[in-house]
Amino acid sequence: MKIAILSDIHGNIFALDAVLEKVLQAEVDRIIFLGDFTGYYYHSREVFDRLNELSATMILGNHEHMLFDCADRLEDGELLRKRYGSGHKLALKQFTTSELNHIRKLPDYHFETINDFSIGCFHGSPFDPNFYLYPDVSPDILSKCNIGVDFVFVGHSHYPFITKLRHGILVNVGSVGQSRIAGGLASWCLWDAESGAYELQTTYYDTQLLLELIDHYDPDIDYLSKVLKRRVNER
DSSP states (O other), X not given: OEEEEEOOOTTOHHHHHHHHHHHHHTTOOEEEEOSOOSSXXXXXXHXXXXXXXXXXXXXXXXXXXXXXXXXXXXXXXXXXXXXXXXXXXXXXXXXXXXXXXXXXXXXXXXXXXXXXEEEEEESSOSSOTTOOOOTTOOHHHHHHTOOSOSEEEEOSSSOOEEEEOSSSEEEEOOOSXXXXXXXXXXXXXEEETTTOXXXXXXXXXXXXXXXXXXXXXXXXXXXXXXXXXXXXXXX
């Protein structure tokens, strides 16, 4: 059984569609999504629908919780837009209250045993969903990720990497929709649940239409376009 593990799409339907094309070519049997279908960019509804139509196993990320706070008026929508773009604002118009209430019921983490392999799926980390795990993660932090499963899958930091734990493997699958490695690059993981083989994937996509949408919705937020133009190893 081949499983595609995706995270942090952030309303970027162009990146997701490019990845799903590769997923189809790889004859993937199943998709696991680690949260943040919304935030930053503009097609949250389409992203969620794609995942739902493919029966993806989904957990929540921090940007879904921001969306809920906006819906409940616990978060200032304009302040959120200035930090993260219009993605949340548009998502509130794209989903009904009933649909949002259904999404709220998704879990914050997922455990499962597939064949002989146990996995734990989290947005940020096993000990804190909002904690960022980067490639230079310290041994002390890694020790907190030892939770007794064979594979720990995370996203959130938008930086893909793989490292060994005392027991098992930690895989940060990176971000489909807003990689911090390079613009126009979607990161994800292909995992073979029969053999246990795993490999980080990179899928390139055209950013032009998304850049045009940024000019329309968020011309005052330079970061949204700058990260899409970033070259490898550029900060």
